Amino acid sequence: MPEKKPGKLTMEKLVSLCQRRGFIFPSSDIYGGLSGCWDYGPVGIELKRNVKEAWWRSIVQERDDMVGMDTSILMNSKVWEASGHVTNFKDPLVECKECHLRWKADDLKENKCPSCGGALTEERMFNTMFKTFIGPVEEDAAVVYLRPETAQGMFVNFQNVVSTSRKRIPFGIAQQGRSFRNEITTGNFIFRSREFELMEFEYFVKPGTDAKWFDYWVEERLNWYLKLGIKKENLKPYEHPKEKLAHYARSCTDITYNYPHGWSELEGIANRTDFDLKQHAAASGKSMEYFDDENKEHYIPYIVEPSLGVDRAILAFLCDAYEEEPDKDEIRVVFHFHPDIAPIKVAVLPLSRKENLAAFAKDVYKTLRPCFTTQYDDTQSIGRRYRRQDELGTPYCVTIDFQSLEDNMATIRERDSMKQIRVPVAALKDTLLAKLSGEDLFILPEGGQIWKE
Numbered sequence: 001m002p003e004k005k006p007g008k009l010t011m012e013k014l015v016s017l018c019q020r021r022g023f024i025f026p027s028s029d030i031y032g033g034l035s036g037c038w039d040y041g042p043v044g045i046e047l048k049r050n051v052k053e054a055w056w057r058s059i060v061q062e063r064d065d066m067v068g069m070d071t072s073i074l075m076n077s078k079v080w081e082a083s084g085h086v087t088n089f090k091d092p093l094v095e096c097k098e099c100h101l102r103w104k105a106d107d108l109k110e111n112k113c114p115s116c117g118g119a120l121t122e123e124r125m126f127n128t129m130f131k132t133f134i135g136p137v138e139e140d141a142a143v144v145y146l147r148p149e150t151a152q153g154m155f156v157n158f159q160n161v162v163s164t165s166r167k168r169i170p171f172g173i174a175q176q177g178r179s180f181r182n183e184i185t186t187g188n189f190i191f192r193s194r195e196f197e198l199m200e201f202e203y204f205v206k207p208g209t210d211a212k213w214f215d216y217w218v219e220e221r222l223n224w225y226l227k228l229g230i231k232k233e234n235l236k237p238y239e240h241p242k243e244k245l246a247h248y249a250r251s252c253t254d255i256t257y258n259y260p261h262g263w264s265e266l267e268g269i270a271n272r273t274d275f276d277l278k279q280h281a282a283a284s285g286k287s288m289e290y291f292d293d294e295n296k297e298h299y300i301p302y303i304v305e306p307s308l309g310v311d312r313a314i315l316a317f318l319c320d321a322y323e324e325e326p327d328k329d330e331i332r333v334v335f336h337f338h339p340d341i342a343p344i345k346v347a348v349l350p351l352s353r354k355e356n357l358a359a360f361a362k363d364v365y366k367t368l369r370p371c372f373t374t375q376y377d378d379t380q381s382i383g384r385r386y387r388r389q390d391e392l393g394t395p396y397c398v399t400i401d402f403q404s405l406e407d408n409m410a411t412i413r414e415r416d417s418m419k420q421i422r423v424p425v426a427a428l429k430d431t432l433l434a435k436l437s438g439e440d441l442f443i444l445p446e447g448g449q450i451w452k453e
Ligand code: GAP
Pocket: 148, 149, 150, 151, 181, 183, 190, 191, 192, 193, 194, 196, 198, 200, 265, 266, 267, 268, 305, 307, 308, 309, 310, 311, 312
């Protein structure tokens, strides 16, 4: 039999593993899917919640200069006129004269159809905002848009937040939420979709201090990924040339990630200046000025905006954590997720389904479940169950064997090293808590033993 060798991650492998293990499915799968839309499964939703939670904790909860919001997806259409989206949120579209496939002109390397080689039409601009109607009549006056970014909800609430939160500049407003873009081409799994989630914040600063805050946030955001285990060599900042900037930006730096399809934008950090607040002030007739009571001056703040697609972050975490390792004659596939984002933290695995052992293991499961996302798995051999948990990225497995019935101890197996310790059941919860917070496996609780080095 040829020797099995660990291979490199490809998008095909990732899509198939994500589907097989319940991370992500194509939307409307039984009807052949819907292009650019994806469903998160039972494991994927845990991963997504953890990524969003880690961002919220670091951006909102752990800072004094930030507040959160949750604004509506549908907004008054005047918002999108004032923001420039109705006029400028457009992509150049070309169509193949032979097969009639449509392409985003910016993405093409040659002036022919990438699918059949056919000639292409002239470029025409295509607004990528989804339109719908409020009320029963489909008329121009009833047009509303599905938001393409969550930012505008925060800009138009600037004065509401200033007057209710007691925050003084510099401070930020953060938001997570669904956004929609009628992308001409989608692809690379969840990298570019038509419906996705954004996590972004608007950091309001005094004009003149914007460049300093811009650099600060590029650094902070890079560090967030590193803290959550992304490898440094897979992250690279990319500064946009001035002529390629979005209509609202003075400068923009992307944090790019080395995805299987190549280096691409993970997060964008933009200096939006006072563009948005000035536009909304002019269009609404409402003041967007801030009064600096220390210096007794009025000004319209500048805004630094780090904006990240949740799904692009998830794709980066999946790619970075994936590894194929030789394991005896087989290949072990494992997601080395940081414990904070691992979808399942602990799996309880009874060695057999015998009644007395199952009852003991279920008791252990019940004591752990309120503290961690825990899975109980009593199917197939223990080896296969470890493999399954490795593919889910579960940091710790707790194995209950017949000896546990006599000595009231359980084995903890660490995902990354596959090393094991044995600890009293009474100490399990605290021991797992410590390990999930980064404590070395071989620091043992009282009565604990090293089981397998
Ligand atoms: N408010 C600023 C803004 O929306 P953007 O660069 O257009 O800026 C921000 O988008 C982030 O949203 C990107 O860096 C990317 O992570 C994510 N993103 C953009 N379009 C996306 C799409 N079609 N599918 C998934 N994520 C997307």
